[in-house]
Amino acid sequence: MKRILTLLALLAFFGLGLAQKTTLTVAVFPNLDDALKAQITLFNKKFPNVEVKLVIQQYADHHNALTTALATGQGLPDVAAIEVGFVGRFAEGQGFEDLNKAPYNAGQYKRLFTPYTIAQATSADGRFIAMPTDIGPGTFFYRLDILQKAGVDPRNMLTWPGYIAAGRRIKSTTGAFLIADAADVAWINIFATTPANNSPYFDEKGNVVVDSPRFVRAFELARNIRVAGLDARIGAWTNEWYDAFKKGTVATQFSGAWLQGHLQNWMAPETKGLWRVQQLPEGMYASWGGSFYGIPTASRNKTLAWEFIKYVTTTEEAQIAAFKAIGAFPALLAAQNDPSFSEPIEFLGGQQARLLWRDAARRVKPLKANKYDRIAYEIITAALSQVLDEGKDIPSALAEAKRLIERRMR
Amino acid sequence: MQESLSKVGLLPEPSRWAMRWSRFQRRYAPYIFISPFFILFLIFGLYPSLFSLYMSFQTWTPSDGWGRWKFVGFENYAFTLTDPMFWRSVWNTVWLGVFSGVPQHLIAIPMAFVIHMVLSRFKTFVTAVYFLPYITSSVAIALIFNTLFATHNGVINLTIAHLNTWPLLGVLLPDQNINWFTSANIKYALAVVVVWQFTGWNILLYLSAIQAIPKDLYEAAEVDGAGRWQQFRYITLPLLRPMMFFAVSLTIIGNMQLFEQPFVLLNGGASAATPGGQTVTMYMYRTAFEWLEMGTAASIAWILFVFIGILTYLNHLVFGRAARGGD
Numbered sequence: 001m002k003r004i005l006t007l008l009a010l011l012a013f014f015g016l017g018l019a020q021k022t023t024l025t026v027a028v029f030p031n032l033d034d035a036l037k038a039q040i041t042l043f044n045k046k047f048p049n050v051e052v053k054l055v056i057q058q059y060a061d062h063h064n065a066l067t068t069a070l071a072t073g074q075g076l077p078d079v080a081a082i083e084v085g086f087v088g089r090f091a092e093g094q095g096f097e098d099l100n101k102a103p104y105n106a107g108q109y110k111r112l113f114t115p116y117t118i119a120q121a122t123s124a125d126g127r128f129i130a131m132p133t134d135i136g137p138g139t140f141f142y143r144l145d146i147l148q149k150a151g152v153d154p155r156n157m158l159t160w161p162g163y164i165a166a167g168r169r170i171k172s173t174t175g176a177f178l179i180a181d182a183a184d185v186a187w188i189n190i191f192a193t194t195p196a197n198n199s200p201y202f203d204e205k206g207n208v209v210v211d212s213p214r215f216v217r218a219f220e221l222a223r224n225i226r227v228a229g230l231d232a233r234i235g236a237w238t239n240e241w242y243d244a245f246k247k248g249t250v251a252t253q254f255s256g257a258w259l260q261g262h263l264q265n266w267m268a269p270e271t272k273g274l275w276r277v278q279q280l281p282e283g284m285y286a287s288w289g290g291s292f293y294g295i296p297t298a299s300r301n302k303t304l305a306w307e308f309i310k311y312v313t314t315t316e317e318a319q320i321a322a323f324k325a326i327g328a329f330p331a332l333l334a335a336q337n338d339p340s341f342s343e344p345i346e347f348l349g350g351q352q353a354r355l356l357w358r359d360a361a362r363r364v365k366p367l368k369a370n371k372y373d374r375i376a377y378e379i380i381t382a383a384l385s386q387v388l389d390e391g392k393d394i395p396s397a398l399a400e401a402k403r404l405i406e407r408r409m410r
Numbered sequence: 411m412q413e414s415l416s417k418v419g420l421l422p423e424p425s426r427w428a429m430r431w432s433r434f435q436r437r438y439a440p441y442i443f444i445s446p447f448f449i450l451f452l453i454f455g456l457y458p459s460l461f462s463l464y465m466s467f468q469t470w471t472p473s474d475g476w477g478r479w480k481f482v483g484f485e486n487y488a489f490t491l492t493d494p495m496f497w498r499s500v501w502n503t504v505w506l507g508v509f510s511g512v513p514q515h516l517i518a519i520p521m522a523f524v525i526h527m528v529l530s531r532f533k534t535f536v537t538a539v540y541f542l543p544y545i546t547s548s549v550a551i552a553l554i555f556n557t558l559f560a561t562h563n564g565v566i567n568l569t570i571a572h573l574n575t576w577p578l579l580g581v582l583l584p585d586q587n588i589n590w591f592t593s594a595n596i597k598y599a600l601a602v603v604v605v606w607q608f609t610g611w612n613i614l615l616y617l618s619a620i621q622a623i624p625k626d627l628y629e630a631a632e633v634d635g636a637g638r639w640q641q642f643r644y645i646t647l648p649l650l651r652p653m654m655f656f657a658v659s660l661t662i663i664g665n666m667q668l669f670e671q672p673f674v675l676l677n678g679g680a681s682a683a684t685p686g687g688q689t690v691t692m693y694m695y696r697t698a699f700e701w702l703e704m705g706t707a708a709s710i711a712w713i714l715f716v717f718i719g720i721l722t723y724l725n726h727l728v729f730g731r732a733a734r735g736g737d
Binding site: 064067068070071072073089090092093094095232233234235238239240243244249297298374375378381382385386389390404407410 | 473476493494556557560561591685702
């Protein structure tokens, strides 16, 4: 009798054990969580016994929490979403698994992705710490109605001098500003003119190059726009920015393709049909944003975490699901051939914009991360603001920026 | 007493366990009752302070993980003390300290006097109204001031634009909308927010000090024919000196550590990197969490600590004698 009871107890124990689900925690920020929710449903069809638990925090909080968790090694998720602005920093640290190595062997998947994303997630010493999931090909948004009113042909805006000349005409005939912030023009120029496999601020040997001609020209273009009074001097992601889009007080905006989704869903839904997109001027291609998934070294579920990441990043169905849920432009090349890519976008007056963006994405040059990119970015931002807001002359602003960056490199 | 009663059998003999428990209680209860403060202080006060002191001699990128730091001696201090970006943040902080600190007291002292003398019937209500900004959440403050300072539709710029149409004022005011979030202008915007937020707190401090001044001093002065201004100048002001020492000390300490206001205002209307808005604490935070240089950030914290100590000592020299009651 006793033996039977023991047997039953053991059976019950194992039975429960088998039925019990494994939990996988994934830390993520909005609105990537909406993409994941769609992907998890599909993932569970293949892995019914895995319960994916999402830990959702706002963009800045998410990355701060991740930094703190990496510092203490406590409270880390099994899978962490990383935005492109942070992936370089995390790559330089030791907190994430190197996916090049066994058992991941991610090298075999690299050719499946939009090429420049691989460089973004690779550290200076060659470790590959996160798989790309979505990308933000840079694009040129313009208000067709304002341009028509001013009698400006958008194709004439495809050189920077032409762009500025058109801006003067738009300002004088319609009163609308050319762009929200002149600094945007400087940044596109800085990023898009960076030689392949370099950091925007450093050359191959790690020397600071922020006083080179491409920086000078970028600064000059922005200053010309500011001096001519063509920019509204509005920062991105402020209420005034949204307001300018709603009221049509700015005629153009450079951004990632994803801006279309934001404009359509909440920023300015009433401007439907008035916007169009084209490639950036002078054959420039740049990337704006993008997200990745990595496995913290302290994760206790690495095998499963890898299965999950492989599923959401390398399968077409998962990538298309994310694309349909939030318009996240797939990093996976195969997913970019989905028929939905040639569908006209009504918000852009029926333009087949995704084909244009796909083309742009494939032309973006891969940039190499440098440990000091973040500091250099900030110092250049400050120099740009001195030039635009305080009238400082460009060579001395850039020379000082160079000096500041160099002394940070310890 | 209890012991003797139980000895003669009037009370039941307490068990040995109970005896021990009661002795334990008598000896340790005070420590147990006071321990929550010390436990919290040790965990959240002393430990982080000592750890940051330790960290200021190391170099550590936190995303590398716990324990992966390296001793570098005084390098962080040497770097920070020769860092132009650090000194710019010191200059910003001192500028803000003066331009947001001085007005607080220049407004609060007369206000407290007026409230005490003229509005004493509505004292509670008036102080409560002035105190309100002090307890308002910084997120709400950020939202309101970002709207007020907006370049194109902000109330402040619209007011300036309206005043610009007035005949005389128009000459003095700029014709173009002011962008308050540029490096050059953000300081003024920040000073306005800080003054708005903390004047009420100082009014409360000064009001409580004024109320403690004996009435007969004023009555005697009135008999001698002193007007309101003379009463304020020769009675209120001198007797407020101890409170001034206290209030100015708090302002100095608070202003040297100004973080919330630039943090919320810069993250709403401008880039967090705007040079003009980098106070020392803001710069420290960004060094730690944007650039992941924990050691350098810790050295900034300790240099700031020394600065605050020096300033508080200087303040002590100015107001201190009165605060101790001598003159």
